[in-house]
Amino acid sequence: MADTPITIREALSAALREEMRRDERVFIMGEEVGVWGGTYAVTRGFLDEFGEKRVRDTPIAEMVIAGAATGAAMAGLRPVAEIMTINFAFLALDAIINHAAKVRYMFNGQFTVPLVVRTTTGGGKQLGATHSHAPEVIFAHFPGLYVAVPGTAYDAKGMLKAAIRDDNPVLFVEHSTMLQRRSPVPDDLDFTLPIGKSDVKRQGDDVTIVTYQKGLEWSMAAAEQLAKEGIEVEIIDLRWLRPLDLEPVFESFKKTNRCVIVEESLPHFNVGAEISAQLQEHMFDYMDAPIKRVSAMDIPLPYSRELELMALPSADKVVAAVKEVLGG
Amino acid sequence: MAAPNKETLLDWYRQMVLIRRFEERCAELYQQGLIGGFLHLYIGQEATGVGAVAALREQDHVITAYRDHGIALARGLDVNALMAEMLGKATGVSGGKGGSMHLANRDLRFWGGYGIVGGHLPLAAGIALKAKYNEEDEVVLCLMGDGATNIGYFHESLNLSAVWELPVVWLVENNQYGMGTSVARASGATEIVQKAMAYCCGPDGRGMAVGPRLDGMDVIAMYDGISEAIEHARTKGPILVESLTYRLEGHSMGDPQRYRTKEEVEEFSAAGPIGRFRNHLIEKYKNIGSRLDSIDQEVLDEVEAAVEFAQNSPDPTFEDLTSHVYVD
Numbered sequence A: 001m002a003d004t005p006i007t008i009r010e011a012l013s014a015a016l017r018e019e020m021r022r023d024e025r026v027f028i029m030g031e032e033v034g035v036w037g038g039t040y041a042v043t044r045g046f047l048d049e050f051g052e053k054r055v056r057d058t059p060i061a062e063m064v065i066a067g068a069a070t071g072a073a074m075a076g077l078r079p080v081a082e083i084m085t086i087n088f089a090f091l092a093l094d095a096i097i098n099h100a101a102k103v104r105y106m107f108n109g110q111f112t113v114p115l116v117v118r119t120t121t122g123g124g125k126q127l128g129a130t131h132s133h134a135p136e137v138i139f140a141h142f143p144g145l146y147v148a149v150p151g152t153a154y155d156a157k158g159m160l161k162a163a164i165r166d167d168n169p170v171l172f173v174e175h176s177t178m179l180q181r182r183s184p185v186p187d188d189l190d191f192t193l194p195i196g197k198s199d200v201k202r203q204g205d206d207v208t209i210v211t212y213q214k215g216l217e218w219s220m221a222a223a224e225q226l227a228k229e230g231i232e233v234e235i236i237d238l239r240w241l242r243p244l245d246l247e248p249v250f251e252s253f254k255k256t257n258r259c260v261i262v263e264e265s266l267p268h269f270n271v272g273a274e275i276s277a278q279l280q281e282h283m284f285d286y287m288d289a290p291i292k293r294v295s296a297m298d299i300p301l302p303y304s305r306e307l308e309l310m311a312l313p314s315a316d317k318v319v320a321a322v323k324e325v326l327g328g
Numbered sequence B: 001m002a003a004p005n006k007e008t009l010l011d012w013y014r015q016m017v018l019i020r021r022f023e024e025r026c027a028e029l030y031q032q033g034l035i036g037g038f039l040h041l042y043i044g045q046e047a048t049g050v051g052a053v054a055a056l057r058e059q060d061h062v063i064t065a066y067r068d069h070g071i072a073l074a075r076g077l078d079v080n081a082l083m084a085e086m087l088g089k090a091t092g093v094s095g096g097k098g099g100s101m102h103l104a105n106r107d108l109r110f111w112g113g114y115g116i117v118g119g120h121l122p123l124a125a126g127i128a129l130k131a132k133y134n135e136e137d138e139v140v141l142c143l144m145g146d147g148a149t150n151i152g153y154f155h156e157s158l159n160l161s162a163v164w165e166l167p168v169v170w171l172v173e174n175n176q177y178g179m180g181t182s183v184a185r186a187s188g189a190t191e192i193v194q195k196a197m198a199y200c201c202g203p204d205g206r207g208m209a210v211g212p213r214l215d216g217m218d219v220i221a222m223y224d225g226i227s228e229a230i231e232h233a234r235t236k237g238p239i240l241v242e243s244l245t246y247r248l249e250g251h252s253m254g255d256p257q258r259y260r261t262k263e264e265v266e267e268f269s270a271a272g273p274i275g276r277f278r279n280h281l282i283e284k285y286k287n288i289g290s291r292l293d294s295i296d297q298e299v300l301d302e303v304e305a306a307v308e309f310a311q312n313s314p315d316p317t318f319e320d321l322t323s324h325v326y327v328d
């Protein structure tokens, strides 16, 4: 079947619709998922097709959205709960981390939690400090939970379908400024991507860039600029923060001996911190330069367009970091 | 609802004595250092747990907080496996990974004890949603302490159960304190069932029912009251019920109990649920004393055998340490 170019939004919609048609136990719950059609229009038309039983609008109550979805999953349904944005998932931390991620272990395997919590992440829309986080790394700290961070329509569809079919709880993080990005996606109803596999998005011999989601865009743009100067970067898209697949990163690093990690989250204890620790632990003999991290600045995000752009990473910042590890 | 016959009443008596002896033995084992962590005894609240759980049908569900031993025993979990869990053994109900606060048996539809105050309330809503979604005639009994009615989870869960008309009996075990803070010092409403009024009386009379305040020291009153509540939940929707009870021991082991007087405890102790029920049985049935005595002895032996079983059980292994974090 031909791969049709569609947007991330369409890919997410298609994944949800296909999985709901395939499995009666799959249902959606969250704020504005039904009548409104989804805050980001991902579930537009779902209420008409699937009805109120399977497309459930909830009160504005993140603790019980995540907690009740967890209970329903434990009892045998396959909920896809939506938390409008990841900023509001802070209210649901206990339900997600203490309950969804832990009940299986705590009760020695008696319970299974086939839950997906979908949410959107990211700044860059002048929404100010409370609404501009990219804190998915926090959730990746905890065993028992998977964290998905797709950066293309292809990945979004294959990963969401895989997450819904998997028996473990998954926090599925979508970037709110990338929903219109388009790429070819298989129409195959059984197209899924493996959980916890990173992906080489660009090949190159000079520097390894490890990134995901919005960082992928900055890195791809940086790669084009750098190529004009004869510098070829290899870009590895993590796609999942847990399980974290660093094999392709290690393989690439053996070749480039240099690494830049690019992400939108804050610098303190971030994804880059974990990856640089692992590189020095496992790849010390291959290391030719200090590892460099590009992330948001260590401040709450401001409202002003100018200030926000200053605080966030950019292709230029990635270019500068790559040149720095090349000793330029 | 049929009035319980003599054998049923004797079984309730046996359960209440079993809980009392089990808890006393746990306290000793704790003093000896064989039980670790937090240990919250159910002493004083036996009539509430036994009467409420007796009202459940086989297909119904029960879930509670960390003060869970009594509920587990009343639901018929194996005494040996419960004692083994206290001692952290591989043969424990949660394989030694849950401990006193996290007992469960999925087959018996006992969804566990939960250590985070209020954390299990949304799970109860989710389990009830499963029943409703699949059009199954099942009710969830969710027990909680008075202290739990002040936490956000309580309000979000009760509200959702009202909006979605979920078959849940919310049962507050009002033992008058949350740790050292009395109800009057922690709750705007001191008649806790009144909190249901905030979520009652939607369109068509839909919503949360304001249930009765039951005598939690009277096992028969508890059975009758919860039986009616279950009928309400099955046919009409959620209901909030309160049991007026008292915790005769400290909040957990090592509680200096500065928040209440010895006289207060003695008063409740004299009117304790087991003595009261024993007197009731002796008045009701001639010559039953020797039956009760032999039940007392059987229970002592049963608990002793459980301690022996637990002590002779193997510790969990390294393999157990890492199992059941995820579904493989």
Ligand SMILES: Cc1ncc(C[n+]2csc(CCOP(=O)(O)OP(=O)(O)O)c2C)c(N)n1
Pocket (backbone or CB within 6 Å): B067, B115, B116, B117, B118, B144, B145, B146, B147, B148, B149, B175, B177, B178, B179, B247, B251
């Ligand atoms: C969210 C949360 N906050 C605080 C605690 C510490 N804590 C454990 S039990 C308890 C008191 C709860 O009282 P209540 O709900 O009345 O139950 P009871 O112990 O009386 O059975 C507190 C504050 C906790 N476990 N979880």
Ligand SMILES: [Mg+2]
Pocket (backbone or CB within 6 Å): B145, B146, B147, B173, B174, B175, B176, B177, B178, B179
């Ligand atoms: Mg209490």
